[in-house]
Amino acid sequence: MDYAPEHVVFMEHVASGEHYAGADGKPKRALADISVLIRKSETWGIIGPSLFEVKLLLEIMANIKPYDGGRCVLMEQGMLRRKRVILRHVFYLGNADMVYDNMKALEYLMFVTGKLPIDKVDLQEKIFEQMIEYGLGPISLTPNYLLTKEEKAVLALFAAAYSGSLIIIFNLPEYDFDEVLAGVIARLSAFIREKGKTLVLGSQNCHLIEKACSHSAVLQDGKIIFSDTVDNFRNNYDPVIVTIQDKQAETMAEKLAELLPGCQVILKNNRLMISSSSQEKDPGMIYKRVLEAGFIPERMEINPKTVQNAYEELIRRHDLQKQLL
Amino acid sequence: MIYRNSYFKKELRQAYSENRASTNRKLASALFLGLISFALFFVFQTLQESVLSEAVPEIMQPSFYSTVYLYIHLAFFFYTVYFILYYDYLFFSEIRRNSWYLLIQMGYHSVVMFFSKFAALLYTVFLIYTIGFIFTVILTVFLKYTFIYTYLPALYVAGLTDVFLIGMFSMTFSLFTRTIVNARYWTFFSAIVILILKLTLGEYNILSNRVSMQNFYNLLDLNHSLYMPVAAILMIILCLVCLIRSNNLAKYYNLPTDQILLPSGFDVVYIDSGTGKRKAAGKKAKKGWRSKIFDTVSTAGLIFFICAALVFNFLIIAVNTSTPGQEVSIQGVIPFVFRSETMEPAIQMNDLTYFQKIDSQYPIQEGQIILFEENQVIYVERVLGKVDDKLRVDIDHYPPMSQPGAMFKTILRQAVQGVYIGRNRWLGVLILFANTIVGRLLFLLVPAVLLFYYKQIMAFSKRINRS
Numbered sequence: 084m085d086y087a088p089e090h091v092v093f094m095e096h097v098a099s100g101e102h103y104a105g106a107d108g109k110p111k112r113a114l115a116d117i118s119v120l121i122r123k124s125e126t127w128g129i130i131g132p133s134l135f136e137v138k139l140l141l142e143i144m145a146n147i148k149p150y151d152g153g154r155c156v157l158m159e160q161g162m163l164r165r166k167r168v169i170l171r172h173v174f175y176l177g178n179a180d181m182v183y184d185n186m187k188a189l190e191y192l193m194f195v196t197g198k199l200p201i202d203k204v205d206l207q208e209k210i211f212e213q214m215i216e217y218g219l220g221p222i223s224l225t226p227n228y229l230l231t232k233e234e235k236a237v238l239a240l241f242a243a244a245y246s247g248s249l250i251i252i253f254n255l256p257e258y259d260f261d262e263v264l265a266g267v268i269a270r271l272s273a274f275i276r277e278k279g280k281t282l283v284l285g286s287q288n289c290h291l292i293e294k295a296c297s298h299s300a301v302l303q304d305g306k307i308i309f310s311d312t313v314d315n316f317r318n319n320y321d322p323v324i325v326t327i328q329d330k331q332a333e334t335m336a337e338k339l340a341e342l343l344p345g346c347q348v349i350l351k352n353n354r355l356m357i358s359s360s361s362q363e364k365d366p367g368m369i370y371k372r373v374l375e376a377g378f379i380p381e382r383m384e385i386n387p388k389t390v391q392n393a394y395e396e397l398i399r400r401h402d403l404q405k406q407l408l
Numbered sequence: 409m410i411y412r413n414s415y416f417k418k419e420l421r422q423a424y425s426e427n428r429a430s431t432n433r434k435l436a437s438a439l440f441l442g443l444i445s446f447a448l449f450f451v452f453q454t455l456q457e458s459v460l461s462e463a464v465p466e467i468m469q470p471s472f473y474s475t476v477y478l479y480i481h482l483a484f485f486f487y488t489v490y491f492i493l494y495y496d497y498l499f500f501s502e503i504r505r506n507s508w509y510l511l512i513q514m515g516y517h518s519v520v521m522f523f524s525k526f527a528a529l530l531y532t533v534f535l536i537y538t539i540g541f542i543f544t545v546i547l548t549v550f551l552k553y554t555f556i557y558t559y560l561p562a563l564y565v566a567g568l569t570d571v572f573l574i575g576m577f578s579m580t581f582s583l584f585t586r587t588i589v590n591a592r593y594w595t596f597f598s599a600i601v602i603l604i605l606k607l608t609l610g611e612y613n614i615l616s617n618r619v620s621m622q623n624f625y626n627l628l629d630l631n632h633s634l635y636m637p638v639a640a641i642l643m644i645i646l647c648l649v650c651l652i653r654s655n656n657l658a659k660y661y662n663l664p665t666d667q668i669l670l671p672s673g674f675d676v677v678y679i680d681s682g683t684g685k686r687k688a689a690g691k692k693a694k695k696g697w698r699s700k701i702f703d704t705v706s707t708a709g710l711i712f713f714i715c716a717a718l719v720f721n722f723l724i725i726a727v728n729t730s731t732p733g734q735e736v737s738i739q740g741v742i743p744f745v746f747r748s749e750t751m752e753p754a755i756q757m758n759d760l761t762y763f764q765k766i767d768s769q770y771p772i773q774e775g776q777i778i779l780f781e782e783n784q785v786i787y788v789e790r791v792l793g794k795v796d797d798k799l800r801v802d803i804d805h806y807p808p809m810s811q812p813g814a815m816f817k818t819i820l821r822q823a824v825q826g827v828y829i830g831r832n833r834w835l836g837v838l839i840l841f842a843n844t845i846v847g848r849l850l851f852l853l854v855p856a857v858l859l860f861y862y863k864q865i866m867a868f869s870k871r872i873n874r875s
Contacts, residue, residue, distance in 0.1 A: 100678045100681070101676050101678055102676065102677050102679050103674055103675070104675040110677060133671075134669040135670050135674075142663075147661045147663065151679075151680070151681050168659055169512070169659055169661055171513070174513050175661055177506070178505075178506065178664065180506070181507045182510075183502075183507060186418070187425060193411040193413060194413040194418065195510060195511060197413065197414070198514060198515030199515055200515075227425075239510060243510075246513050246514050246515075247513075247515070248513055256669075257669055
């Protein structure tokens with residue numbers, strides 16, 4: 084593998100050439116003032132409500148589309164603004180059609196890795212074992228034309244993990260990865276990091292980001308409104324303290340709203356979510372109040388902090404701020 | 409080792425996930441092609457007594473030459489269809505799908521991939537064509553025609569050149585067209601261009617000459633035809649263009665033309681801050697004008713075919729009912745297919761003839777060919793002389809073994825129903841063909857199916873394209 088510098092992607096005030104054609108005739112940049120720093124062996128999940136913006140940002144990052152302003156440095160080398168030449172150190176995955184249909188999944192992986200300077204027998208054995216270990220066993224002997232586009236995308240990511248490229252950009256925010264495939268991506272992400280490479284994935288799946296990424300960036304209205312580790316994201320923005328499951332959840336919600344004035348009580352999917360943005364963050368105290376109200380909940384647990392909740396809260400705050408302005 | 413694959417082997421498999429399935433399919437295609445040529449030869453044999461025997465004797469003669477000649481043309485047609493159907497697997501659309509991008513990132517080299525793909529295509533074409541050719545020759549052996557092997561090499565090479573050329577044209581176009589539908593149109597138009605080249609450069613003058621084809625070098629002789637050298641030059645140019653273009657395309661990641669990620673109501677424009685130039689992007693990006701032209705041309709062609717076939721069917725019905733004793737007149741003209749040699753050379757066997765319906769006042773001249781009825785039988789003979797209200801008539805040509813003067817008659821003027829005004833030899837052969845099983849299928853069944861099941865066929869074709 085080539086030497087990998089510490090700073091893998093460095094974007095500073097990057098702006099896209101793509102503009103939204105506004106109704107008033109005044110165009111608005113799709114992406115503006117994008118600054119992000121991605122280091123070696125990190126896995127970044129870029130998330131945002133607009134698929135177009137997420138996709139565009141990753142395309143610019145991979146030098147697939149030109150950018151119009153700011154500075155973008157990949158592997159500590161400047162990128163040409165207007166030319167979209169493939170860079171050998173960037174492996175870009177922007178669609179699943181690149182996988183050949185007239186092969187089986189395992190066979191395809193054997194085929195694409197055929198030119199790597201590794202002993203073929205060992206490599207094939209390793210890939211086969213890895214596929215089974217990661218949960219791709221059931222599709223390993225399935226012809227590719229029978230696979231879903233998400234499965235094909237994971238297959239391409241599998242291949243990319245073995246490539247010599249130091250950055251892998253998995254730009255498929257429009258794809259809907261199920262629990263199993265998200266698990267495979269998470270395993271592949273760990274494998275990629277282990278090899279000292281960097282993975283950047285665009286997604287709208289918070290669960291995937293939670294499982295597979297070490298860092299996350301949230302893109303809203305063409306700007307990055309958050310970029311840090313996933314742990315910090317969850318801990319700082321997920322306001323839910325405890326969740327309660329009970330048959331009487333609805334009655335409980337009304338009562339608790341009165342008893343916990345500093346907290347927000349939301350009923351979601353038959354679960355009560357108690358969140359607080361102020362003083363009362365102690366789950367023990369909330370439990371005490373619940374008992375005082377005369378309820379003994381069937382199940383009450385401290386919220387493990389999820390990316391989903393954090394993301395929703397961040398977007399909510401951002402929208403609120405926008406309205407105030 | 410579980411799998412031992414190379415890019416060349418992958419190319420040979422085309423659409424199949426098993427090598428064996430692909431090989432079997434190729435062999436089956438070759439045998440099918442041979443059998444179809446043989447069947448077509450028999451269809452043409454049923455049209456033996458028609459203008460075809462004079463116009464295209466090379467396909468009408470009972471000889472090896474005719475079956476093989478038909479084979480090489482059918483092979484060309486087959487390959488055009490084959491390339492259109494298997495376009496996605498045979499040509500360079502995979503570069504646009506970024507399949508090469510992935511392989512290049514994994515250590516494959518674009519030049520090597522180009523040559524592998526090119527070699528695989530030529531090998532596939534060569535294999536199917538050669539097996540089909542041999543099979544056609546073997547089938548013809550059963551007809552016990554005199555076996556003259558001297559013209560076979562020239563025919564083989566002539567046919568192979570055409571299929572290689574259409575393959576290379578399709579390969580080249582696949583590198584310049586963004587959508588598969590457009591590329592398929594280009595393949596079709598390439599086939600037409602090749603046929604025009606063959607016609608204009610005199611290739612058919614050699615091909616249709618059985619004697620000249622016995623000397624292989626006549627095919628390459630520039631004094632006879634320029635087609636072969638032009639084809640060779642074209643192949644070299646196309647090969648180089650493919651190499652350069654594929655290598656160049658493989659350097660870029662190809663973005664899909666349709667941007668589906670924009671929410672409805674949003675339009676995107678690309679603005680270059682340096683030059684201030686605006687370019688539509690996303691859903692408003694300009695759609696290819698070529699695509700619209702191709703769609704219009706193909707739809708118009710299809711409509712024309714259906715209409716022509718239907719009109720032709722009405723004509724056949726009219727002509728078929730207009731047999732001696734059952735004349736049908738269209739605008740005062742009686743058409744019917746003349747199935748006799750008795751009026752040669754003026755009217756030949758299976759010509760479609762037209763007779764002007766006349767009344768009793770019409771002045772019939774000596775030398776005119778007339779249609780008359782005698783004892784409830786219709787005759788066509790030439791007027792030799794007139795006496796009062798009687799006409800002396802006879803046929804022009806007495807077939808061998810018949811008694812000259814046997815058809816000489818003196819008839820009443822009132823018996824005359826029409827006078828000969830003309831003939832059409834090609835319509836005659838078309839009607840003859842339309843009355844065969846294959847002809848009925850082509851002219852009646854195919855348009856009827858297209859007309860009544862148009863929507864279902866279109867829906868099926870869209871499903872295939874999507875998959």
